[in-house]
Amino acid sequence: MSMDIKALVREQAEAWSGVIPPNAVSEELAAGFSSLMAGLSALRGQLAFEDEPSSFEAALQATKEPNP
């Protein structure tokens, strides 16, 4: 897959939030999203339909220490 991640982030940040890149480092960080995207891509297929809606607070209760 070939894409300009910097441009993608720039477009999204400006279009949806009205924020423009404040400096060159910000664009470098945006470009670094390629590894995050790869990580997310590797997780595809694991989200079960029944997981939604999911309450994290309920999970904390369900898994809590029995003898605190």
Add this chain to the structure above:
Amino acid sequence: MNIAVKHASALTALSLTEAAEAVAKGETTAVELAKAALDAIVAGDERVNAFIWLDAETALETAAALDKVPMAERGKLHGVPLAHKDMYYKAGKLSTCGSKIRAEFRPGYTATVIERLEAQGSFALGGLNMAEFAQNATGHNQHYGHCHNPWGLDYCPGGSSSGSGAAVAARFVYAALGSDTGGSIRLPASLCGVTGIKGTQTRVSRHGVMPLSFSADNVGPLARTAKDCARIMAVIAGHDPKDPTSAKEPVPDYEASLDGDLKGLKVGVPKNYFLDDVDPEVMAAFEAMLEVLKGRGATLVPVTIPHIEAVATYGGVVSRVEGATIHAEWMRQRPQDYAVHLNSRLYASMGIPAVVYAEALARRGPILKEIAAVVFSQVDVFVAPTIRCKAPTLLSTDVDAGTPGALDAFNRLSLNTRPINYMGLPSVSAPCGLDSNGMPIGFQVQARPFGEGKALKVADAFQRDTSYHRERPPGFAV
């Protein structure tokens, strides 16, 4: 050395619980503790830069008033001077959040945790240095000057609660509140050679505390010992009607469980992720720590943490997106008022799509359940090095200075801490050695949700057989 100086040095050498006990027995006073702390700050903070502001006059007035309180009316922390990361609101007092944007911010109300600490007789000396808006792991601050590690002034003290770790290590205060969204209590605890705890997500009220990430922010103490942390957690934990997200779980007497006995306790040692690419010196300290736990009766059990790749990936997404949301207005109006490492992070985080953020949140509960089913069915706690690498220097991690490789070094620090925030587990970091540069190494203990007592018990047992938590940074030994 005159007797007064010798006495002050002995006072600052005490742990928090020892200092509280000394006041309770009439062996010292709040004023004496405050003066000893202020003397240490005057002598050492020019080098460390742990304080953003100091209010000695109010502290001494408060201490004098506390000394007049009848013994029968005194609390668990009576007369003990503290200081907190400069993001805990106290009505009318400065709370800079380590930022230029809030340089003059004086909130109109007080954080619940501050009220609870004061109700037990503690008082604060000032506001501690921190990463700008609690958003870096290193201790850099472009607006108030970088905080320095008392163990080696060129080294990172860790962040974001940099001043909290440094002030406790330098013996300026007996304990300090920090906050932890991706490791911000445990990282400075590890790098500064002190003990710190992040409780279960929702364990401690966040009312009156500067937000960073609604889903992952935690309030907790840094102190010299696990026992000190247990004392403070028992004071600050528990439901707060002003923070509806705080848990209604009863708060146990954490100190009562600290008996040093680990017989029958199963300690998990991760087979995956947490020991990847660990520096050999860090690994040696970690393995020596395991032997101490075995000596106390613990059984070591190798465990595989399920879904750890998902945890590591999603963990960064949640806090980044929520941080960007909170700062969106200032990023539109005054992005130049942030440091480069922060406005660049906030900007980039706005490029993460909502559906990815929602996916990260949706999977959090199911993943926690599976981790509990797989890991905590086999062990009571699991341990890991708090940080995989040796302490880095401030220069090597300075993104704003343009140091080559700084971004990578910056991100490497929180590899082992950030996943724990996503899991929502309680986690204690305690010192377990010094590296060849003389800088502290730490380990972290994780327990089931609301199992803070077990994590503290393991750290306390380790500290009964070791002295790393008692050692002072060389330049700060009076």
